[in-house]
Amino acid sequence: MAPGKIQTPIALDAMGGDNAPDSVIRGAEMALIRHPGIKFLIFGNEPQILPMLKSRPALKAASEIVHTSHIIGSEDKPSIAVRRGRSSSMWLAIESVKEGRACAVVSAGNTGALMAISKLVLRTLPGVSRPAIAALFPTLRGECVMLDLGANVESDAQDLYRFAIMGDAFARAVLGLSRPRIGLLNVGSEELKGRTEVKEAAMLLKDSRLSLNFHGFIEGNDIAAGTVDVVVTDGFSGNIALKTAEGAARLIRTYLRDAFNSSPVAKVGGALAMGALKNVKDKLDDRKRNGAMFLGLAGIAVKSHGGADAYSFCNAVSVAVELVAHHINTRIMDEIGHIPAAKTSIKPETTEEGI
Amino acid sequence: MAPGKIQTPIALDAMGGDNAPDSVIRGAEMALIRHPGIKFLIFGNEPQILPMLKSRPALKAASEIVHTSHIIGSEDKPSIAVRRGRSSSMWLAIESVKEGRACAVVSAGNTGALMAISKLVLRTLPGVSRPAIAALFPTLRGECVMLDLGANVESDAQDLYRFAIMGDAFARAVLGLSRPRIGLLNVGSEELKGRTEVKEAAMLLKDSRLSLNFHGFIEGNDIAAGTVDVVVTDGFSGNIALKTAEGAARLIRTYLRDAFNSSPVAKVGGALAMGALKNVKDKLDDRKRNGAMFLGLAGIAVKSHGGADAYSFCNAVSVAVELVAHHINTRIMDEIGHIPAAKTSIKPETTEEGI
Numbered sequence: 001m002a003p004g005k006i007q008t009p010i011a012l013d014a015m016g017g018d019n020a021p022d023s024v025i026r027g028a029e030m031a032l033i034r035h036p037g038i039k040f041l042i043f044g045n046e047p048q049i050l051p052m053l054k055s056r057p058a059l060k061a062a063s064e065i066v067h068t069s070h071i072i073g074s075e076d077k078p079s080i081a082v083r084r085g086r087s088s089s090m091w092l093a094i095e096s097v098k099e100g101r102a103c104a105v106v107s108a109g110n111t112g113a114l115m116a117i118s119k120l121v122l123r124t125l126p127g128v129s130r131p132a133i134a135a136l137f138p139t140l141r142g143e144c145v146m147l148d149l150g151a152n153v154e155s156d157a158q159d160l161y162r163f164a165i166m167g168d169a170f171a172r173a174v175l176g177l178s179r180p181r182i183g184l185l186n187v188g189s190e191e192l193k194g195r196t197e198v199k200e201a202a203m204l205l206k207d208s209r210l211s212l213n214f215h216g217f218i219e220g221n222d223i224a225a226g227t228v229d230v231v232v233t234d235g236f237s238g239n240i241a242l243k244t245a246e247g248a249a250r251l252i253r254t255y256l257r258d259a260f261n262s263s264p265v266a267k268v269g270g271a272l273a274m275g276a277l278k279n280v281k282d283k284l285d286d287r288k289r290n291g292a293m294f295l296g297l298a299g300i301a302v303k304s305h306g307g308a309d310a311y312s313f314c315n316a317v318s319v320a321v322e323l324v325a326h327h328i329n330t331r332i333m334d335e336i337g338h339i340p341a342a343k344t345s346i347k348p349e350t351t352e353e354g355i
Numbered sequence: 356m357a358p359g360k361i362q363t364p365i366a367l368d369a370m371g372g373d374n375a376p377d378s379v380i381r382g383a384e385m386a387l388i389r390h391p392g393i394k395f396l397i398f399g400n401e402p403q404i405l406p407m408l409k410s411r412p413a414l415k416a417a418s419e420i421v422h423t424s425h426i427i428g429s430e431d432k433p434s435i436a437v438r439r440g441r442s443s444s445m446w447l448a449i450e451s452v453k454e455g456r457a458c459a460v461v462s463a464g465n466t467g468a469l470m471a472i473s474k475l476v477l478r479t480l481p482g483v484s485r486p487a488i489a490a491l492f493p494t495l496r497g498e499c500v501m502l503d504l505g506a507n508v509e510s511d512a513q514d515l516y517r518f519a520i521m522g523d524a525f526a527r528a529v530l531g532l533s534r535p536r537i538g539l540l541n542v543g544s545e546e547l548k549g550r551t552e553v554k555e556a557a558m559l560l561k562d563s564r565l566s567l568n569f570h571g572f573i574e575g576n577d578i579a580a581g582t583v584d585v586v587v588t589d590g591f592s593g594n595i596a597l598k599t600a601e602g603a604a605r606l607i608r609t610y611l612r613d614a615f616n617s618s619p620v621a622k623v624g625g626a627l628a629m630g631a632l633k634n635v636k637d638k639l640d641d642r643k644r645n646g647a648m649f650l651g652l653a654g655i656a657v658k659s660h661g662g663a664d665a666y667s668f669c670n671a672v673s674v675a676v677e678l679v680a681h682h683i684n685t686r687i688m689d690e691i692g693h694i695p696a697a698k699t700s701i702k703p704e705t706t707e708e709g710i
Contacts, residue, residue, distance in 0.1 A: 077547075140606055150542050153550045187505050187594040192432075195508045195591055220598025224606040233595075236550055239542040240592050241599040243575025248600040251495055251579040252607050255638055259631035269628030276614035276621035283610055 006038055006324055009064065010317060011093040011102035014044030015071040016109025018307045021045070024108065025052045027313025029059045034314065035321050038062065041102050043089040045069055068092055072113050074306060081113035082120060090114060094121045097299040104300035104320040106291075108308045114301065115151055115294060122299035125329060127336040130155065131296035132163045132235070133303070134170050136289040137242070139226030145171045145180070146223065146231040147295060150239035157200030160184065160232055164205055165335045166295040167230035168212055173326035174319060175229065179211075183218035183228030185237060193217065201232070210335050249284060287312035291319030295332070300324060361393055361679055364419070365672060366448040366457035369399030370426040371464025373662045376400070379463065380407045382668025384414045389669065390676050393417065396457050398444040400424055423447055427468045429661060436468035437475060445469060449476045452654040459655035459675040461646075463663045469656065470506055470649060477654035480684060482691040485510065486651035487518045487590070488658070489525050491644040492597070496581030500526045500535075502650060505594035512555030515539065515587055519560055520690045521650040522585035523567055528681035529674060530584065534566075538573035538583030540592060548572065556587070565690050604639060642667035646674030650687070655679060 012028060014021040021044055028040055039062045042049060046067035053060040070088040072081045085091045090109050096102040098121050107114050115131070124131055132148035147167050148155065155163070164182050171180035184202055186194040193199075194217065205214040215228045220241060223231055233241070260270030270277070282288070286305070290312040294301040300323050304316035367383060369376040376399055383395055394417050397404060401422035408415040425443040427436045440446045445464050451457040453476050462469050470486070479486055487503035502522050503510065510518070519537050526535035539557055541549040548554075549572065560569040570583045575596060578586055588596070615625030625632070637643070641660070645667040649656040655678050659671035 138606065140609060153542060185595060187508060187591055220595040220600075221602035221605070223599055224602035236542055237592050237595050240540060240575040240588075241595050244578055244596040245575075245599050245603040247576035247579035248603045249607060250576070251493065252604060252635070252639065254495060255635040256611075256632075259635045260628060262631045262634070266628045266631035269624045269626070269631070271624070272627065273615060273621045273624030276617045276624070277611075279617070280607070280610040280614045284607065 006035075006103060006321060008103035009039035009041040009101070010320055010324075011041045011043065011096045011105040013090045013093040013105065013107035013109055014042050014049055015089040016107040016114075016306075017304065017313075018074070019309060020108060021049055021052065023308055023310045023313050025049065025056070025059070026310035027308070027317060028063070029056050030310060030314035031317035031321070032059055032062055034318060038321060040064070041066060041093070041096055043068060043093040043096070066092060066096075072110055074110050076110055076113055078110070078112035078116035081110065082116050085113065085117060091117050091121070094118050094299075094301065097301070098122055103324045104302060106302045106304060106313075106316050106320050108304035108306055108313060108316070111150075111303055111306075114303055118294055118297055118299070118301045122297045122301065124296050125298050125333055125336065127339065128162055128166075128296040130159050130162075131294050132166060133292050134167060134295050135242075135292035136174070137223060137231070137245070138283060138289070139224050141226030143175060143289070144223065144226060144229050144231055145175065146233070146238055146242065148233065148235035148238050149242050149292060150235045151294065152235040154236065155197065155234035157197045157204055160197060160201035160234070161204040161208075161339075162296065162336065164201070164212060164214070164230065164232045165210065166332050167232055169328055169331040169335065170293060170295060171229045172331065173328050174322050177229055179213045180229035181213050181215045182230040182232060183215045183222060185223075185231055185233035185241070186217040186219065188217065188219065210338055246286075288315060291316035293319060293323060298329070300328065361390075361458060361676060363458035364394035364396040364456070365675055365679075366396045366398065366451045366460040368445045368448040368460065368462035368464055369397050369404055370444040371462040371469075372659060372668075373429070374664060375463060376404055376407065378663055378665045378668050380404065380411070380414070381665035382663070382672060383418070384411050385665060385669035386672035386676070387414055387417055389673060393676060395419070396421060396448070396451055398423060398448040398451070421447060421451075427465055429465050431465055431468055433465070433467035433471035436465065437471050440468065440472060446472050446476070449473055449654075449656065452656070453477055458679045459657060461657045461659060461668075461671050461675050463659035463661055463668060463671070466505075466658055466661075469658055473649055473652050473654070473656045477652045477656065479651050480653050480688055480691065482694065483517055483651040485514050485517075486649050487521060488647050489522055489650050490597075490647035491529070492578060492586070492600070493638060493644070494579050494581030498530060498644070499578065499581060499584050499586055500530065501578065501586040501588070501593055501597065503588065503590035503593050504597050504647060505590045506649065507590040509591065510552065510589035512552045512559055515552065515556035515589070516559040516563075516694075517651065517691065519556070519567060519569070519585065519587045520565065521687050522587055524683055524686040524690065525648060525650060526584050527686065528683050529677050532584055534568045535584035536568050536570045537585040537587060538570045538577060540578075540586055540588035540596070541572040541574065543572065543574065565693055601641070643670060646671035648674060648678060653684070655683065
């Protein structure tokens with residue numbers, strides 16, 4: 001992407017996340033080095049933020065601070081955040097996207113609140129009734145996009161069809177693929193298997209006149225195998241799959257750490273292999289893939305992990321930059337506009353939660 | 356368990372699985388050493404099986420062969436297997452449990468066919484409308500039971516409630532726990548989160564007068580963390596979680612193998628740490644945990660992995676032995692009999708497939 005293209009600032013919720021505002025400001029500084037020319041609208045507590053900018057003249061020159069002392073807490077219920085959060089750093093940052101003062105918002109704050117406020121303020125794209133959370137997952141072939149990761153606990157065939165279109169646009173933008181392979185997560189690869197909505201979504205994708213590269217059904221083990229570039233599923237299964245894989249990775253890391261500490265010889269072995277093992281650690285480093293996008297909203301909103309450090313937050317900013325530079329929403333609208341009889345009804349809310 | 360207690364033979368489908376009958380016969384031989392005194396009813400092609408028994412006098416003495424040349428293929432549709440499989444080794448083995456000639460059946464054959472035929476021949480336990488597939492999963496604290504792993508693509512609150520009861524009995528029998536902690540898999544641990552049926556199941560479990568140790572909701576990462584001993588979920592999410600974790604483990608193994616081959620120094624390191632790494636491999640060895648039970652049937656049916664080798668098949672036989680010795684179905688019936696207004700209606704079939 002050509003960074004010079006992004007003229008409008010990126011809005012940062014400086015107060016969201018466990019390490020805010022420190023990790024946000026330091027992450028923004030890193031992002032500025034990676035994407036020279038970008039600008040920031042920083043929402044948060046000015047007396048806390050300003051001293052941090054003083055020692056960072058380049059970042060200070062690229063940033064404008066919008067002061068607010070109101071913060072949405074990580075434990076606040078989304079319904080409460082929606083009712084009482086209008087002067088919070090998160091809300092104001094989202095609103096700046098709505099008003100065109102920013103091209104995207106990045107926040108490491110409360111996922112449920114971020115989704116609820118984003119839906120309320122930004123609204124969904126025409127033809128989309130449910131936004132989805134999309135993020136990257138490591139695979140044997142590189143990386144894949146998975147969605148939905150928890151914006152909705154239930155999804156019908158039309159939702160899954162739109163998730164496929166949105167995931168396709170995301171994979172083109174962030175992974176730079178020209179024809180991403182799309183798979184529907186199921187309990188078997190045969191046509192007769194699975195839930196009704198998944199089977200119906202497969203028919204929609206097969207019969208679609210859009211230029212989607214639909215692979216068919218995939219199973220859980222296909223995610224890390226890299227069988228497809230875009231894994232489409234409902235938010236319940238997607239959230240469980242993502243977190244189960246994280247748990248399995250943590251289990252194996254613990255086993256390995258214990259193994260290398262189990263004897264002096266093993267310790268020496270571990271020390272000799274340290275460089276190579278660091279590569280493995282890097283490949284599995286979640287921080288590299290930080291930055292989940294809320295796809296389907298009429299505005300770009302990127303969720304950073306709540307525990308993000310500066311490097312991690314910088315990567316979330318990069319996701320926003322890529323999505324802006326690649327006009328993700330124009331791509332999505334182009335495709336969704338071609339669906340005959342697009343469903344535009346707004347369904348009742350089933351969840352307010354995310355990853 | 357006291358092996359001498361099992362007087363009735365265990366039925367083996369000698370023709371099911373990729374390595375049948377070889378792995379079945381060699382696995383049975385291993386199981387006989389592990390559980391002296393057990394007997395086998397071996398269903399399959401006698402001209403193939405008999406020569407293998409000739410060189411194994413102890414196994415020969417403990418076994419009776421029931422000849423059939425009909426085999427259900429690994430690709431056969433369950434509906435076809437049910438209609439045309441009546442003289443197959445799988446069907447006859449299941450039937451022998453129904454008729455009391457065997458106390459349990461173990462098969463490495465086609466999961467969908469095994470479930471469909473087992474349901475038809477054995478029927479479900481009173482008060483259970485949907486059987487579930489249960490198996491063990493490695494955790495930071497040891498092992499947990501997870502169910503359903505794919506017998507049903509959809510489950511309502513009453514189903515999930517019964518899965519909890521059945522999983523509890525399984526954990527007591529196979530893991531030897533006195534009060535297994537039970538968790539409901541969800542997308543968040545707060546009470547308001549998740550699908551309606553999951554929230555309703557939580558209420559049933561909380562209000563239950565049964566002596567269940569209900570922990571509450573858990574998330575995907577809690578599975579491998581060992582937060583609970585019994586993970587209860589629907590067959591769609593359970594199947595996806597299990598296979599996603601397997602895929603993640605395979606990804607990490609590949610990364611590690613590549614890392615240890617990446618340089619001469621790393622190779623030496625790997626060689627020095629080999630003993631310790633073998634321990635990790637052993638802990639993650641799926642073969643150790645082979646043997647998924649079809650819980651909720653009026654008879655014990657254990658599914659071995661299709662690709663099982665002899666050691667793996669032997670472990671599936673061990674699962675059957677434990678379940679028989681611990682009177683798993685009596686335990687389940689005791690608990691389910693205490694549910695007020697037990698639901699006994701048979702629901703329409705939504706899937707015939709398993710793991």
